[in-house]
Amino acid sequence: xxxxxxxxxxxxxxxxxxxxxxxxxxxxxxxxxxxxxxxxxxxxxxxxxxxxxxxxxxxxxxxxxxxxxxxxxxxxxxxxxxxxxxxxxxxxxxxxxxxxxxxxxxxxxxxxxxxxxxxxxxxxxxxxxxxxxxxxxxxxxxxxxxxxxxxxxxxxxxxxxxxxxxxxxxxxxxxxxxxxxxxxxxxxxxxxxxxxxxxxxxxxxxxxxxxxxxxxxxxxxxxxxxxxxxxxxxxxxxxxxxxxxxxxxxxxxxxxxxxxxxxxxxxxxxxxxxxxxxxxxxxxxxxxxxxxxxxxxxxx
Amino acid sequence: xxxxxxxxxxxxxxxxxxxxxxxxxxxxxxxxxxxxxxxxxxxxxxxxxxxxxxxxxxxxxxxxxxxxxxxxxxxxxxxxxxxxxxxxxxxxxxxxxxxxxxxxxxxxxxxxxxxxxxxxxxxxxxxxxxxxxxxxxxxxxxxxxxxxxxxxxxxxxxxxxxxxxxxxxxxxxxxxxxxxxxxxxxxxxxxxxxxxxxxxxxxxxxxxxxxxxxxxxxxxxxxxxxxxxxxxxxxxxxxxxxxxx
Ligand code: SF4
Ligand code: SF4
Ligand code: SF4
Ligand code: SF4
Numbered sequence: 001x002x003x004x005x006x007x008x009x010x011x012x013x014x015x016x017x018x019x020x021x022x023x024x025x026x027x028x029x030x031x032x033x034x035x036x037x038x039x040x041x042x043x044x045x046x047x048x049x050x051x052x053x054x055x056x057x058x059x060x061x062x063x064x065x066x067x068x069x070x071x072x073x074x075x076x077x078x079x080x081x082x083x084x085x086x087x088x089x090x091x092x093x094x095x096x097x098x099x100x101x102x103x104x105x106x107x108x109x110x111x112x113x114x115x116x117x118x119x120x121x122x123x124x125x126x127x128x129x130x131x132x133x134x135x136x137x138x139x140x141x142x143x144x145x146x147x148x149x150x151x152x153x154x155x156x157x158x159x160x161x162x163x164x165x166x167x168x169x170x171x172x173x174x175x176x177x178x179x180x181x182x183x184x185x186x187x188x189x190x191x192x193x194x195x196x197x198x199x200x201x202x203x204x205x206x207x208x209x210x211x212x213x214x215x216x217x218x219x220x221x222x223x224x225x226x227x228x229x230x231x232x233x234x235x236x237x238x239x240x241x242x243x244x245x246x247x248x249x250x251x252x253x254x255x256x257x258x259x260x261x262x263x264x265x266x267x268x269x270x271x272x273x274x275x276x277x278x279x280x281x282x283x284x285x286x287x288x289x290x291x292x293x294x295x296x297x298x299x300x
Numbered sequence: 301x302x303x304x305x306x307x308x309x310x311x312x313x314x315x316x317x318x319x320x321x322x323x324x325x326x327x328x329x330x331x332x333x334x335x336x337x338x339x340x341x342x343x344x345x346x347x348x349x350x351x352x353x354x355x356x357x358x359x360x361x362x363x364x365x366x367x368x369x370x371x372x373x374x375x376x377x378x379x380x381x382x383x384x385x386x387x388x389x390x391x392x393x394x395x396x397x398x399x400x401x402x403x404x405x406x407x408x409x410x411x412x413x414x415x416x417x418x419x420x421x422x423x424x425x426x427x428x429x430x431x432x433x434x435x436x437x438x439x440x441x442x443x444x445x446x447x448x449x450x451x452x453x454x455x456x457x458x459x460x461x462x463x464x465x466x467x468x469x470x471x472x473x474x475x476x477x478x479x480x481x482x483x484x485x486x487x488x489x490x491x492x493x494x495x496x497x498x499x500x501x502x503x504x505x506x507x508x509x510x511x512x513x514x515x516x517x518x519x520x521x522x523x524x525x526x527x528x529x530x531x532x533x534x535x536x537x538x539x540x541x542x543x544x545x
Contacts, residue, residue: 053510056495074513078495102533103496109538111447112440113500113531132493134513183513184489185534273484275469275535
């Protein structure tokens with residue numbers, strides 16, 4: 001029987017830490033900058049906002065390190081081939097939500113689309129994500145939530161999901177409203193917390209604070225080396241299981257909305273892509289099964 | 301998946317493989333040989349018994365597995381003979397690349413070189429009744445990456461069904477182009493906007509539409525290789541989920 005507990009929602013991890021950057025910068029940007037300086041990575045693949053749009057973005061040495069500040073992550077893997085085959089990067093950090101990392105995993109596992117990816121990725125940072133929005137959808141969502149058009153500067157989690165406007169106003173985001181505006185595919189997503197990455201990252205209320213859920217040995221080595229390299233830059237606080245309860249309940253609320261949509265989609269018999277092996281139907285069976293299921297083995 | 305047609309001869313335990321060339325640019329064979337050079341060092345259980353580029357043999361011998369590139373040209377007597385021989389002498393056929401699997405460039409029926417001019421008919425192997433039951437797997441790409449061929453080859457020898465299964469589906473689908481990506485993934489509401497299809501496309505037919513965070517497909521540039529749909533994490537996912545450390 002599948003339970004929406006932290007094992008399912010967050011997945012397994014080594015340690016969770018709250019990271020504060022003492023310089024006032026975003027802690028993930030700070031971490032990646034140190035990694036650049038000490039040659040632990042030679043590129044960052046991610047997305048960023050340019051004007052109205054979220055666009056794929058490749059950071060190479062000398063560029064300003066940026067991680068997405070809005071929950072609009074599109075095209076992160078589009079520059080993978082360029083990074084590996086044109087720039088010959090071999091220690092790439094990828095910062096993206098789980099779905100984009102799935103694309104990367106697939107390229108690594110099968111080798112479809114781009115050569116030599118298996119050994120070219122030095123770190124996978126998964127962004128904890130409740131759905132990705134286009135610029136227009138975000139404008140409409142904010143209009144729905146506040147009755148006004150506002151320019152959103154960043155998103156963060158503080159018990160719930162919040163937007164911060166350019167003027168500093170904080171807008172709590174109702175997840176049911178949010179569910180309506182996110183990208184269609186995000187409504188069927190079951191890996192909101194980016195399981196299978198080295199580190200899951202999510203920003204907190206203060207711009208210089210974030211949570212890193214460190215999952216892999218490699219992720220832990222990175223955090224330890226950066227801490228050793230520049231101890232003056234960060235303050236780390238180990239989080240207990242209870243400290244993650246807020247984010248677990250937010251993920252549960254969102255996962256329930258997604259599961260409703262998956263069940264409905266299966267019941268309506270809406271089509272899935274050919275070659276898909278109907279993962280949604282598989283989830284439907286697992287969700288309705290009474291026996292215990294090792295869902296950690298499954299990829300939906 | 302059934303391997304019953306692949307047999308190891310008692311007196312020779314090596315798996316006999318061949319590379320057969322139909323109407324194509326030979327790019328797939330070059331990618332295959334690229335991969336094969338690395339692979340034979342690891343797999344001493346394999347013997348390349350036929351390749352029009354590498355072996356001197358005129359006659360096609362019996363092969364456990366024939367890797368085939370290119371589309372069948374219906375007006376070419378050599379191809380007619382070749383397809384008959386293939387159905388008799390190959391235990392299993394693996395279609396390599398867009399031309400053999402989906403028609404690829406040959407779907408345009410133009411721009412072919414002199415021996416196969418533009419008025420002729422080109423058909424992918426997956427559509428030919430006499431051979432298609434032997435086509436167990438199709439590998440997308442134009443050409444497929446050597447690293448995909450290598451991983452496939454390894455999985456094939458290890459009989460790693462989880463890895464091979466999607467390629468069995470692909471062999472049955474006969475068609476894949478950027479239109480399929482749009483129809484199968486984007487139109488059905490499964491596109492997450494990751495950009496993997498755009499990185500996988502060898503001909504820049506897929507760019508990224510910033511306004512909606514989805515792929516933008518330019519049919520004029522598509523060579524029908526199927527890489528975009530195969531690379532898309534929403535078409536099939538790696539199973540079990542790999543985590544690389
Ligand atoms: S909700 Fe899921 S599918 Fe959507 S962007 Fe986030 S990780 Fe990707
Ligand atoms: S699939 Fe592409 S590379 Fe392979 S033979 Fe056809 S045109 Fe050449
Ligand atoms: S769009 Fe690109 S990747 Fe897709 S089938 Fe056409 S050429 Fe191949
Ligand atoms: S690879 Fe698939 S999910 Fe990703 S952008 Fe292309 S169509 Fe969308």
